[in-house]
Amino acid sequence: MFFFDPVYLLFALPALLLGLYAQIKVQSAMSHYSRVAANTTGAEAARALLEANGLYDVQLEESRGFLSDHYDPTKRVLRLSPQVARGRSVAAVGVAAHEAAHALQHATGYWPLQIRTGLVPVVQFGSWLGPIIFLLGWLVSGISPELGTSLALLGVLSFAAVALFAIVTLPVELNASRRAKAMLQRYFVMDQQGMVGVNQVLDAAALTYVAAAVQAISTLLYYVFLLSGFSRRRD
Numbered sequence: 672m673f674f675f676d677p678v679y680l681l682f683a684l685p686a687l688l689l690g691l692y693a694q695i696k697v698q699s700a701m702s703h704y705s706r707v708a709a710n711t712t713g714a715e716a717a718r719a720l721l722e723a724n725g726l727y728d729v730q731l732e733e734s735r736g737f738l739s740d741h742y743d744p745t746k747r748v749l750r751l752s753p754q755v756a757r758g759r760s761v762a763a764v765g766v767a768a769h770e771a772a773h774a775l776q777h778a779t780g781y782w783p784l785q786i787r788t789g790l791v792p793v794v795q796f797g798s799w800l801g802p803i804i805f806l807l808g809w810l811v812s813g814i815s816p817e818l819g820t821s822l823a824l825l826g827v828l829s830f831a832a833v834a835l836f837a838i839v840t841l842p843v844e845l846n847a848s849r850r851a852k853a854m855l856q857r858y859f860v861m862d863q864q865g866m867v868g869v870n871q872v873l874d875a876a877a878l879t880y881v882a883a884a885v886q887a888i889s890t891l892l893y894y895v896f897l898l899s900g901f902s903r904r905r906d
């Protein structure tokens with residue numbers, strides 16, 4: 672039931688297709704606008720936007736890997752991938768501005784970001800512990816239906832936490848992109864022509880977060896569906 676379930680495919684397929692589509696959009700927007708020149712590198716743009724907002728104490732570091740760019744609210748460090756940090760392109764500046772916007776969200780106490788940060792430890796455990804607890808519940812239900820169902824319910828709850836995390840991520844990401852676009856124009860970091868590219872890159876990236884949320888919700892629904900099978904088995 673866990674290793675190959677055709678029903679799982681039914682639940683997972685829409686999210687899988689959307690995720691694939693979003694990945695293609697991001698890759699093509701990134702590769703295209705990485706070749707369109709900008710006036711600054713990603714690192715320079717991020718530094719300028721942070722300082723324009725008085726965030727002199729946010730550290731800028733280089734991370735490893737393609738699209739590994741992120742803001743770490745626990746350490747107040749903005750990490751940019753080499754392509755973004757050193758890239759003097761519309762794509763690099765767009766991504767860097769988006770990450771700088773996360774630092775700004777943090778500084779202004781933007782509450783969806785606070786919820787998201789609070790959920791990180793829950794999700795780190797939930798995403799790998801959830802299936803194990805659920806499987807354990809399924810095995811135990813043959814001996815003790817009550818205990819089995821309780822364990823499975825616990826597994827489902829951890830999937831619910833993962834789904835909640837993915838849902839809370841949406842306003843955080845959309846708001847960061849909105850702030851990034853506004854800042855790039857307000858501080859004249861990017862001209863109108865460049866903004867067309869920034870919009871394409873950030874909107875494609877937003878779609879990947881929508882896909883991730885749909886995927887997390889689909890997974891939750893699948894396990895709720897399996898759990899309803901538990902009750903039938905008990906009756």
Ligand SMILES: [Zn+2]
Binds near residue numbers: 773
């Ligand atoms: Zn982001």
